[in-house]
Amino acid sequence: MDQIRVHGGRPLHGRLPISGAKNAALPLMAAGLLTAEPLRLANVPRLADIASMTSLLRQHGVRIERLDASDGAGDTLTLSAEEIVSTVAPYDLVRKMRASVLVLGPLLARFGEATVSLPGGCAIGNRPVDLHLKGLAELGAEVEIENGYIKAGAPRSPGGGRRLHGGRVAFPFVSVGATENLMMAAALAGGETELVNAAREPEIVDLARLLTSMGATIEGAGTDTVRIQGRESLSGAVHRVIPDRIETGTYAMAVGIAGGEVVLDGAEAGLIASVVDTLGDAGLRLEPVEGGLLVARGADPVIGVDMMTEPYPGFPTDLQAQFMALMTVAKGASMITETIFENRFMHVPELGRMGANINVHHASAMVRGVPQLTGAPVMATDLRASVSLVLAGLAASGTTTINRVYHLDRGYDRLVDKLSACGAHIERVPTERAAAEE
Numbered sequence: 001m002d003q004i005r006v007h008g009g010r011p012l013h014g015r016l017p018i019s020g021a022k023n024a025a026l027p028l029m030a031a032g033l034l035t036a037e038p039l040r041l042a043n044v045p046r047l048a049d050i051a052s053m054t055s056l057l058r059q060h061g062v063r064i065e066r067l068d069a070s071d072g073a074g075d076t077l078t079l080s081a082e083e084i085v086s087t088v089a090p091y092d093l094v095r096k097m098r099a100s101v102l103v104l105g106p107l108l109a110r111f112g113e114a115t116v117s118l119p120g121g122c123a124i125g126n127r128p129v130d131l132h133l134k135g136l137a138e139l140g141a142e143v144e145i146e147n148g149y150i151k152a153g154a155p156r157s158p159g160g161g162r163r164l165h166g167g168r169v170a171f172p173f174v175s176v177g178a179t180e181n182l183m184m185a186a187a188l189a190g191g192e193t194e195l196v197n198a199a200r201e202p203e204i205v206d207l208a209r210l211l212t213s214m215g216a217t218i219e220g221a222g223t224d225t226v227r228i229q230g231r232e233s234l235s236g237a238v239h240r241v242i243p244d245r246i247e248t249g250t251y252a253m254a255v256g257i258a259g260g261e262v263v264l265d266g267a268e269a270g271l272i273a274s275v276v277d278t279l280g281d282a283g284l285r286l287e288p289v290e291g292g293l294l295v296a297r298g299a300d301p302v303i304g305v306d307m308m309t310e311p312y313p314g315f316p317t318d319l320q321a322q323f324m325a326l327m328t329v330a331k332g333a334s335m336i337t338e339t340i341f342e343n344r345f346m347h348v349p350e351l352g353r354m355g356a357n358i359n360v361h362h363a364s365a366m367v368r369g370v371p372q373l374t375g376a377p378v379m380a381t382d383l384r385a386s387v388s389l390v391l392a393g394l395a396a397s398g399t400t401t402i403n404r405v406y407h408l409d410r411g412y413d414r415l416v417d418k419l420s421a422c423g424a425h426i427e428r429v430p431t432e433r434a435a436a437e438e
């Protein structure tokens with residue numbers, strides 16, 4: 001397997017482009033199933049997860065053309081779901097990526113039926129989909145679980161067709177994916193749907209913007225109550241994916257850990273206000289500038305600050321591992337509490353191999369900053385844990401070798417190129433060379 005090697009100790013300087021958001025692009029692609037007309041998405045990042053969603057949608061019969069951006073900007077995807085050949089999302093494709101379950105709402109709403117493999121647990125937690133299923137049942141769906149598959153059918157109308165109806169869905173706690181699945185289903189349901197305690201993430205607002213361009217009427221996206229007026233059919237649309245706020249936060253923390261001054265091109269500070277505040281408290285300088293966000297750290301290390309993950313607008317769980325890496329070299333201590341996923345501290349033992357001082361007690365980790373990390377071979381089990389080790393490697397003395405690079409490929413578009421261009425000493429070592437050198 002490929003490895004990434006980071007030779008630490010170099011500050012970062014220059015400009016680093018922020019790609020389109022993975023977690024916005026995936027539901028937007030699934031929304032392509034809602035219409036027979038073409039949907040054009042610009043600023044799509046080049047990621048393994050986008051390739052997985054492409055394979056899944058193609059298997060349903062969606063035609064997808066990709067226009068590569070030669071200048072390193074995002075790709076443009078044109079999706080055409082005119083002829084659907086299957087409403088089944090098979091285990092082999094769904095197991096690769098949990099966001100695959102987002103085809104459930106659109107397939108059920110447009111074709112009256114869908115059979116989607118249960119995504120199963122993953123490294124960061126159990127991650128059930130009960131809220132998605134209960135919500136769809138409120139829109140009239142009959143849902144059963146059989147042989148590891150979700151089988152859902154819309155109610156039959158007197159005319160013989162099958163269509164969901166509007167309804168009121170009150171989520172017991174916030175779920176990004178359930179809010180997205182329900183919004184897409186409701187966009188083709190008869191009447192109005194009200195989602196209470198809905199997720200407020202910027203990716204929800206982006207999806208609402210797309211569904212509105214496609215003809216749905218949506219109020220309240222970005223607040224905890226979203227109202228959707230469904231339509232008989234939706235049209236095609238042209239849409240630009242928002243910048244990736246998690247990638248933005250990750251590279252801001254890279255500057256925090258390595259030092260230096262970098263402009264994150266295309267970043268929108270407004271999408272990560274809580275992160276900007278927390279990093280400001282830690283001593284980083286963050287300033288919106290023409291076309292992006294400037295991040296700088298002087299000669300002094302960052303200061304330890306406490307942090308708790310929360311649904312948006314709180315501090316995102318998808319930046320918890322990176323923040324922990326930053327705090328390992330802070331002056332002072334930091335208490336980090338993870339409230340969204342029950343098993344999202346797998347980077348802790350690996351950071352420990354690099355000399356970090358971290359004690360975990362239930363959902364909290366006490367991080368006591370050390371003056372210097374040391375490079376080590378490390379392994380990670382999920383996307384954000386992997387990148388936290390890259391960040392730690394930027395600050396460590398000597399070489400850090402990160403194995404299982406495929407996790408990074410899921411969510412970081414051209415990571416090695418972007419960091420190298422800012423002066424980091426980082427390389428991707430192909431499998432054969434890595435094996436020969438071991």
Ligand SMILES: CC(=O)N[C@H]1[C@@H](OP(=O)(O)OP(=O)(O)OC[C@H]2O[C@@H](n3ccc(=O)[nH]c3=O)[C@H](O)[C@@H]2O)O[C@H](CO)[C@@H](O)[C@@H]1O
Pocket residue numbers: 022023024026098099125126127128129130131132133174175176177178316317318340341342
């Ligand atoms: C593709 C994508 O956008 N992924 C993001 C999305 O994941 P995802 O949409 O899967 O995350 P959710 O917001 O649904 O999960 C939040 C919590 O609710 C639980 N839950 C969720 C649904 C459900 O039916 N039942 C249930 O118990 C989950 O196990 C978790 O503990 O939001 C997460 C929380 O911000 C992020 O970490 C992921 O990067």
Ligand SMILES: C=C(OP(=O)(O)O)C(=O)O
Pocket residue numbers: 023097098099318383384411
């Ligand atoms: C957890 C993540 O993604 P997913 O929900 O696709 O697993 C993530 O992006 O950090």
